[in-house]
Amino acid sequence: MDKWEYLSFRVPADMKRVKIEKQKFPVPEYLNYLGEQGWELVSSVAHPWGGFELFFKKSKNR
Numbered sequence: 001m002d003k004w005e006y007l008s009f010r011v012p013a014d015m016k017r018v019k020i021e022k023q024k025f026p027v028p029e030y031l032n033y034l035g036e037q038g039w040e041l042v043s044s045v046a047h048p049w050g051g052f053e054l055f056f057k058k059s060k061n062r
Helices: 027-036
Strands: 004-011 017-020 023-026 040-046 052-059
Touching: 004 017, 017 027, 023 027
Parallel strands: none
Antiparallel strands: 004 052, 017 023, 040 052
């Protein structure tokens, strides 16, 4: 049976920079980095305070 890790964070509406652990990263570069690390985008929803909440999963079996 597969086991998964999950990650979520808010992306601002302007899609310029995302704040992760008190650091800011350009959104496209950060999303590419996550993909290289095995994270897969599984869902996104509009965030109540603007922007989007992105949800990712990654197999723990790697």
